[in-house]
Every structure is written in C-alpha cells, then in structure tokens.
Amino acid sequence: DGSEVTADMVDDIARKHYPACMRNLHDCLRRDRHLKHFGRLQYGLFLKVLGLSIDEAILFWRKSFSNIQDDKFNKEYRYNIRHSFGLEGKRANYAAKSCQQILLADQPGTSDNHGCPYRHFAPENLQTALLSMYSSQGLTSADLPEIMHTVKNGHYHVACTRVFEITHSRQVSKGEGIGGGESVTHPNQYVTKSRELEV
Ligand code: SF4
Incomplete structure (x- = not known):
C-alpha cells in the first residue's frame, strides 16, 4: 500500500x-x-x-x-x-525477486538460507519448519500430508498458496488462494495480501 x-x-x-x-x-x-x-x-x-x-x-x-x-x-x-536501493553504482532500480526467480536461480548450498523452502528444504525439515512458522496461525500436522503431496509433485507455489489459505482460514476459503482464486507468484504479493486481510 x-x-x-x-x-x-x-x-x-x-x-x-x-x-x-x-x-x-x-x-x-x-x-x-x-x-x-x-x-x-x-x-x-x-x-x-x-x-x-x-x-x-x-x-x-x-x-x-x-x-x-x-x-x-x-x-x-x-x-x-x-x-x-539504486543509490550507488549504475543506480538501477532492482525489483524484488519473484517466486519463479527464487525457485530457479542461484540454487542455495547447504550453508545458505535463501531460496524457497517448499523446493529447497528436505521433506522432514520443511514439515518441521512449517509447523514452527505457522502453528500459531492455525496450521496443524493434519494439514501436512496435503501440502507435502503438492510439494512432491513440484507445485511449490501451490503448496505456498495452500499454507496462505490455512493460515488465513477466517478470511479466505479453500480454493480462493490469496483472494479471488489467485495463487502466490511473488513473496511481496503474499505479504501485501496478508497485511490487507488483517485490517
Ligand atoms: Fe516459495 Fe512461497 Fe516464497 Fe514463493 S512466496 S518463493 S512459493 S515460499
């Protein structure tokens, strides 16, 4: 906004x-x-x-x-x-990376923390991480099989979208995605939609 x-x-x-x-x-x-x-x-x-x-x-x-x-x-x-911020060097106005770029470019090594957890974490680590990040917003271990199935099929942004629905279940229903059926394509779109739903 x-x-x-x-x-x-x-x-x-x-x-x-x-x-x-x-x-x-x-x-x-x-x-x-x-x-x-x-x-x-x-x-x-x-x-x-x-x-x-x-x-x-x-x-x-x-x-x-x-x-x-x-x-x-x-x-x-x-x-x-x-x-x-474009204030040094060639003063380019760099855009934030989209999911597509995060999923495909600059693959993280073992000591790196960038990337997409849905794609780059081992399955057990992903499940532990999701529970630790989102259980306070309503995600439970009962939600994990569906999410992990999606991940296994390589639909990382679909898994991310499902987590958004689960953690915003008072505001969006299953299938509505981040609103209007849209799915997650950019981390900034995710955070913006989530903040909009809070107010
Ligand atoms: Fe992965 Fe979701 Fe981040 Fe996109 S917003 S890179 S799908 S975790």
Missing part, C-alpha cells in the same frame, strides 16, 4: 505475514545475526518493496548484524544496501 514500514515493525510483520522463504531468512538472521550474500539480496529487496526507506533499511541491517563493529558494517554492507 506504499505506506512506510519502519525497522521496528519488521519482527511483527514477519511473524504474522511472511511467506516461508522470507520467514526462514528472517529467523536465520535473528539466530545467526548474519545472512550470506544471496540471502541478504533476496531479503533486502523484499524489505525495500515491503516499504522500508533507505534509512530504515540501513537501521534494520545494522541492528540485525549485532555482533560486528560499525567499521565493518560500513565497509562491507552499507554500500550494498544503498546499491540495492
């Missing part, structure tokens, strides 16, 4: 409204106080489109990387954050 999101609001929005890819990046960032390059890129562009200004984005990353000195932060990270 274009209204500004501050660094302080991110934890709350993450807990209530993020798709699994971004929730995983956020939780890993909180746990490790760090994210590797592709994780920072995937999450950073998402946060920009979510509505963080450049100042709030720098504040967010500075606070999140809490075990490094200002010096190191300024040298190694500040430029890249400004770059992703």
Whole structure:
C-alpha cells in the first residue's frame, strides 16, 4: 500500500505475514545475526518493496548484524544496501525477486538460507519448519500430508498458496488462494495480501 514500514515493525510483520522463504531468512538472521550474500539480496529487496526507506533499511541491517563493529558494517554492507536501493553504482532500480526467480536461480548450498523452502528444504525439515512458522496461525500436522503431496509433485507455489489459505482460514476459503482464486507468484504479493486481510 506504499505506506512506510519502519525497522521496528519488521519482527511483527514477519511473524504474522511472511511467506516461508522470507520467514526462514528472517529467523536465520535473528539466530545467526548474519545472512550470506544471496540471502541478504533476496531479503533486502523484499524489505525495500515491503516499504522500508533507505534509512530504515540501513537501521534494520545494522541492528540485525549485532555482533560486528560499525567499521565493518560500513565497509562491507552499507554500500550494498544503498546499491540495492539504486543509490550507488549504475543506480538501477532492482525489483524484488519473484517466486519463479527464487525457485530457479542461484540454487542455495547447504550453508545458505535463501531460496524457497517448499523446493529447497528436505521433506522432514520443511514439515518441521512449517509447523514452527505457522502453528500459531492455525496450521496443524493434519494439514501436512496435503501440502507435502503438492510439494512432491513440484507445485511449490501451490503448496505456498495452500499454507496462505490455512493460515488465513477466517478470511479466505479453500480454493480462493490469496483472494479471488489467485495463487502466490511473488513473496511481496503474499505479504501485501496478508497485511490487507488483517485490517
Ligand atoms: Fe516464497 Fe514463493 Fe516459495 Fe512461497 S512459493 S515460499 S512466496 S518463493
């Protein structure tokens, strides 16, 4: 909706409204106080489109990387954050990555946290992660077989859409997707729809 999101609001929005890819990046960032390059890129562009200004984005990353000195932060990270906002280098206005791009490009290695959990997590890890992310929003282990069946057939965004329906079951019914039968194609579309349903 274009209204500004501050660094302080991110934890709350993450807990209530993020798709699994971004929730995983956020939780890993909180746990490790760090994210590797592709994780920072995937999450950073998402946060920009979510509505963080450049100042709030720098504040967010500075606070999140809490075990490094200002010096190191300024040298190694500040430029890249400004770059992703189109304020450095060739000043390109980078779009946040779509599901398609996240699913197909830059495959994560074992120590990476970027990617799509529906595609890139091992089945047992995915089930554990989904319960930990979404049980407070109504997802139960009884929902998992259907989701895992969809994942097994390679329909990752369909699984993600089903999780959206389950975690918003007071507002959308099965088959309605994120609203009007639409399915998830972009993490920012997921978070926007989820936030709209809250108000
Ligand atoms: Fe993220 Fe898209 Fe995967 Fe959902 S389907 S977790 S929004 S990449």
